[in-house]
Amino acid sequence: MFIAALLPLGLFLFPLWKITLEAPQYPIPLGMYIHINDFSDVHPHDIKNINLMNHYVGMKYIPEAIPEFEIFPIGIIVTTIIGLLIAFKGNYKWFLFWFILMIVLSSAGLYDFYLWEHDYGHDLDPKAIMKFTNPDGSVMGFQPPLFGSKDILNFRAHSYPRLGALFLALGITASFIAYLIGKKNNKKIPS
């Protein structure tokens, strides 16, 4: 459980997610890492160049900072402290509580990410230089996929978790394993 509580701290070292945009005129694709507290370029100036591309269809600039960059790190630190307290306290039932807590918070985080992506891809400037419509006549959105790959006009967008997300997932899994082991050991000791 001790390990489980510490693993999510990997999010401070490694990016959580990566979005890659491929197009014929970008033999080296544009890319952006999403960290727990920051967006960053895969290659120098990628975000600036993604913004430049996206302004043609009226998408907003990728912000320098979003509130989540404040909240998420606090969330991770708080849950780590809770996890450590639980690890020291040593009651395996609490391991399950931490496991569920982390699942809920991570799902909330992913949902928040989806909402931001949706807004980013759909809240377009009405004076956009180029306006595209879907076959049904509705305004075309440019939301990148949450997970997986998708064609958006001349770009092919890929969105996949990175090492930071793996650390989080491992931490969560480890807490569940810790719970199972704890449960098993508990049964062996006659009460």
Next chain:
Amino acid sequence: MKTFLKSTFALLSILVAFTSCNNASKSNSGALSSSAAEKVYVAPGEHDEFYAFISGGFSGQLSVYGLPSGRLFKVIPVFSQDAEKAYGYNEETKPMLNTSHGFVPWDDSHHPDISQTNGEIDGRWVFINGNNTPRIAKIDLSTFETTEIIEVPNSAGNHSSSFVTENSEYVVAGTRFSIPIPQKDMPIKDYKGNFKGSLSFISIDPEHGHMDIKFQLIMPGFDYDLSHPGRGKSHGWFFFTTYNTEEASTLMEVNASQNDKDFIAAVNWKKIEAYVNNGGGTMMPTRYAHNVYDEATHSATSTIKKEVRVVNPLDVPGAVYFLPTPKSPHGCDVDPSGEYIVGNGKLSANLTVHSFTKMLDAIENNKVAGDAYGIPILNFEDVLAGVVEQPGLGPLHTEFDGKGNAYTTFFISSEVVKWKLGTWEVVDRQACYYSVGHLMIPGGNSQKPFGKYVVAMNKITKDRYLPTGPEVTQSAQLYDISGEKMELLLDFPTVGEPHYAAGCPADLIKPRSKKLFKLEDNKHPYATLSEADTKVVRDGKTVHVYMTTIRSHFAPDNIEGVKVGDKVYFHITNLEQDYDVPHGVSMIGANTSELLIMPGQTETFLWEPKQVGVWPFYCTDFCSALHQEMQGYVRVSPANSNTPLKWSLGEDIE
């Protein structure tokens, strides 16, 4: 004499005719096999194995080709204004073409040579000489731009230049036309004994490549035609061919062709360097320009220097010797080991090769045959390594493959001849179309040539391509030299008139090639690093426009308050930070060229509005999907009007 000349030419014509027949029969027998096409085919999207930097001669520029494909990638402006790139037109690069004679917008670019480390080419810089108004330029191979030009004083016809020593200690420039040094008003007929030739040793700063004339050797008034550095065992020496040892000043084609032997001047520059480092030589008043382009400010500055250190060869005994070499030698080529010095006697039937070891031996044993103006002349037989007997007609230049073979061009018999160093036997000959001048093997002027291809640069083109009126392109030919026999692979057209080239494996340069200039490193005094900082400032009748470009607009794009008679400087910063997204700009009626501004760069053009009205400007490089919309207006009011200075983007100006 006339009869001698007549009979020589008669003999030459017969031999030319004979050789031509030979050539025809060779090409008919299928010299161009189908595999030649495969050998030069570089599939779409793939890269060539070598860069070739081919001089432009009377174009004044340097062109960049890929080998083996023969594809042209870039023409780097060096000594001539280039409206396409605004070189010599924009305010930043005008100082590059400054000289002691003022702004000289053209030169005759000749002999490119790549910098070296430990006797091998290192791919950092190319140096090239301007022949007419003597200058040496340095091109930085991270940007493929000319970043420095130094004028060479006391020189005329800067031809035995710009060859680099094996650790890039010096780039050397020799004078072809001797002149009065210092210049003075005197009768031309008093040439003999009074005119001098200078050999300039220009030091290269190991880190930045900055050039500085360390010393000039003031030599007798011969024509110093070509040169090459010693290498390996002969490192520390430099060799120069001479002609016109007759010291004629008129009807040179006859009067400078009388002596049976001219000289190769062997200069022990290490000895002179030590002499100079100990305070030797004298500072002579003169004037020459030193122009340096700074990558951080994207601007060049020109400084006029007032003196140069000159050395009299007689003051440094043992530093200079003359090696007798038959018949007005042209190319002066040193093999990769540094042992053999080839004198390509252009009017000689044979090819003369001197031995460095034998030369040292002759010097040590004081075997001197005489002197010319006090400079010792060694015995021809004492320094001769060997002679390639009757290899062809009109030898000009020799290159080496690093496998013991030499390749010499023959102008009159129009061929490249392969021969063996040491045995002096001719191995193979291939026709050139037509009248080849220089040839180039990548790494040719180094200890380590890459003996896979040789490029022959021909002086006459005639019927090789679709005709284009009286003026046709010059032509180069690529031969595969990896086997025992040479194989003609490709013809490709060249820019201007190539005089020599320098080649280099692409891997030495490719990884260092810059993609863009970082905006945060832009130190141009008029740089505008964000749209928020754009402005228009009036200072009397001068107006400075601080403008930016980014896809797909100028900021500002509406300007009012400019008046007839103003000098308007447009300082334009390209805010892009993406590879291959330049923006251009031009203003209607501007008496200058467009600008082509690379990402992160600032460039300036001057516009002097002469008529009242509203005048448009626009982006000249198809930058983006909205390139056609990338345009703006400047309102020009009468000189005495009160229109206030205003600028805007995306809003109405009032």
